[in-house]
Amino acid sequence: MRRGWQVYLLQCGDGTLYAGATNDLASRVRTHAAGRGARYTRSRLPVTLVFSVRVRDRSAALRREAAVKKLSRAEKLLLVDRWRRGRAAGTRGKWSDTSS
Secondary structure (H helix, E strand, O other): OOEEEEEEEEEEOOOOEEEEEEEEHHHHHHHHHOOOOOHHHHOOOOEEEEEEEEOOOHHHHHHHHHHHHHOOHHHHHHHHHHHHHHHHHOOOOOOOOOOO
8 A cells, every 4th residue: 555645435344434534544544453543443343445545635635535424325335336446447536636
């Protein structure tokens, strides 16, 4: 996992989705997985990274995180599906910020 500002979605053990932003994705996912992340994820282990997108900077990350949090669950699942298909094809999806 690359460093730099990223927005991410985790799927929790109970099936819910958690959105966050970080400048060290690998470390943040490890923290969540170890039960030392956000209060929300601590009681819903295990967690799995299901979406991430690089953005220019912290400000862009916080705006993108807020936009993801406003999506319905169905929209978030579509986002995850597009991300997975894009990774398999080696392309970026609509939520990519290519100006990083």
